[in-house]
Amino acid sequence: MKDIVRLLHDANSKYNWVGFYMLEKSEPTLALGAFEGVPTPHTRIRLDQGICGAAASSGRTIVVDDVNSDPRYLACSLETKSEMVVPVLVRGKVVGELDIDSHFPAAFTAEDRELVEYSVRIVGQYLESFSA
Ligand code: SME
Numbered sequence: 001m002k003d004i005v006r007l008l009h010d011a012n013s014k015y016n017w018v019g020f021y022m023l024e025k026s027e028p029t030l031a032l033g034a035f036e037g038v039p040t041p042h043t044r045i046r047l048d049q050g051i052c053g054a055a056a057s058s059g060r061t062i063v064v065d066d067v068n069s070d071p072r073y074l075a076c077s078l079e080t081k082s083e084m085v086v087p088v089l090v091r092g093k094v095v096g097e098l099d100i101d102s103h104f105p106a107a108f109t110a111e112d113r114e115l116v117e118y119s120v121r122i123v124g125q126y127l128e129s130f131s132a
Contacts, residue, residue, distance in 0.1 A: 002034040004119050008100070009036035014107040015100050017076065020088070020123075021045060021052055022096035030056055030096065037101070040076045050074035052099055055085035059094050061113060065106035081105040084113065086120045090128045098123075 001020050009018040019035025028047040032040065047053045051072050055062045064083045067073040073083070080101040088096040098120050102108070108116075 001123055004123060005034050005036045005098075008116070008119060012112075014102045014104050014112075016079070016103045017099075017101040019099055020096055021056070021099060022088075023056060023094060033096070038077060042074055042076060045074065051083055051085055052097060055087055055097050056094050059087050059089065061086045061117060063108050063113060065108075067101075076101060079103045082107045084108040084116060086113075086116050088120050088127070089124045090131055095124075095127060 005018045005020065009015050017035070017037030017040070019037065020033040021030035022033050024031055030045045030052055032043040045052045047057050051062055051064055051070065054072050062085045064070045064073065067080055067083050080103065082102045082105050083100065085097050085099045087094045088098065098116060100116065
């Protein structure tokens, strides 16, 4: 997961913050895991908060072209303009997600989505390989 966030972040100048949030076992909260970019104040996010909470609750990718016009948005950096959150699934259940913030508006194209969903599937399959 560390390698994936580093590769995605370093290979794409539009991906200014890239990090995993993983679902806690005991409560409906996402906890920050491996990330690349400036430290975020949001190290724990409840499922009813933010774009991150919405993606984890729905189990679907969320792409927001303009974060400032989305009332769900939890600000991390004033520079962030757009965001994509892709849930990590293990046997069809959400176990976490990969969050990417961009300093550019509408940074995430269909190709970006395909690349990131593919990367996240690798993580899901890896986690699945040693989960009961
Ligand atoms: N913007 C996210 C919070 C996490 S930071 O972007 C790293 C949200 O709205 O859930």
